[in-house]
Amino acid sequence: xxxxxxxxxxxxxxxxxxxxxxxxxxxxxxxxxxxxxxxxxxxxxxxxxxxxxxxxxxxxxxxxxxxxxxxxxxxxxxxxxxxxxxxxxxxxxxxxxxxxxxxxxxxxxxxxxxxxxxxxxxxxxxxxxxxxxxxxxxxxxxxxxxxxxxxxxxxxxxxxxxxxxxxxxxxxxxxxxxxxxx
Numbered sequence: 336x337x338x339x340x341x342x343x344x345x346x347x348x349x350x351x352x353x354x355x356x357x358x359x360x361x362x363x364x365x366x367x368x369x370x371x372x373x374x375x376x377x378x379x380x381x382x383x384x385x386x387x388x389x390x391x392x393x394x395x396x397x398x399x400x401x402x403x404x405x406x407x408x409x410x411x412x413x414x415x416x417x418x419x420x421x422x423x424x425x426x427x428x429x430x431x432x433x434x435x436x437x438x439x440x441x442x443x444x445x446x447x448x449x450x451x452x453x454x455x456x457x458x459x460x461x462x463x464x465x466x467x468x469x470x471x472x473x474x475x476x477x478x479x480x481x482x483x484x485x486x487x488x489x490x491x492x493x494x495x496x497x498x499x500x501x502x503x504x505x506x507x508x509x510x511x512x513x514x515x516x517x
Contacts, residue, residue: 337453338417339446342369342430346438349463353445356417356456362396363412368456369430369440375468380434383412385420386427390441394420422447433469 336358344350352372356365362383370377384392396410410420421428421444431439 336418337448337451338421338444339448339459340365340428341443341445343441344466345441346466347463350465351460351462352458353460354456355448355453355459357453358418358421358447359416359452360456361413362410362415362417363398365417365456366398366412366430370432372458373465373468375432375465379432379468382431382434384429384431386429388425388427390427390429392429396420435469438466 337355338358340354340356342352342354354365354368354372356368366381366383367377369375370381381398383396385394385396386392394408394410396412396415398412400409400411424444424447426444428442428444429439430442431437433439
């Protein structure tokens with residue numbers, strides 16, 4: 336069986352790739368094909384996450400054994416065929432290609448084509464330019480910032496001038512109890 340995968344990026348609305356790959360191919364073959372087809376280096380750690388319909392990460396398929404506890408299923412890219420985990424149209428994957436910044440591609444199993452096979456994966460449709468493989472340190476910091484655009488540990492978040500003492504309710508507050516905490 337052949338899978339038709341649709342791959343999108345949240346960094347470039349014009350980026351789109353459709354890939355056809357044999358269902359018996361491994362996740363490592365898909366990983367290597369994606370990296371090669373986009374001109375990305377193979378020296379960065381990558382991972383796949385199976386996701387629910389809301390793109391919430393669930394099961395992970397890793398490049399190497401990450402030492403997960405034995406009560407959790409662990410899947411290695413080199414040992415896991417796509418058909419082992421993907422079997423329904425509409426299933427979602429998130430492919431992380433930049434671990435530091437948690438950047439990746441959203442992949443959907445768009446079609447299952449029975450009765451066909453492929454020796455190697457192919458890109459059947461390509462639009463737009465892929466994002467750079469690695470974000471700069473500044474870009475990585477910006478992606479990890481809080482939604483307001485300030486770092487969660489920014490010293491100005493608790494600026495003394497922004498506190499209105501009239502908003503503090505001291506009723507029932509015993510200073511002796513507070514001092515015993517220290």
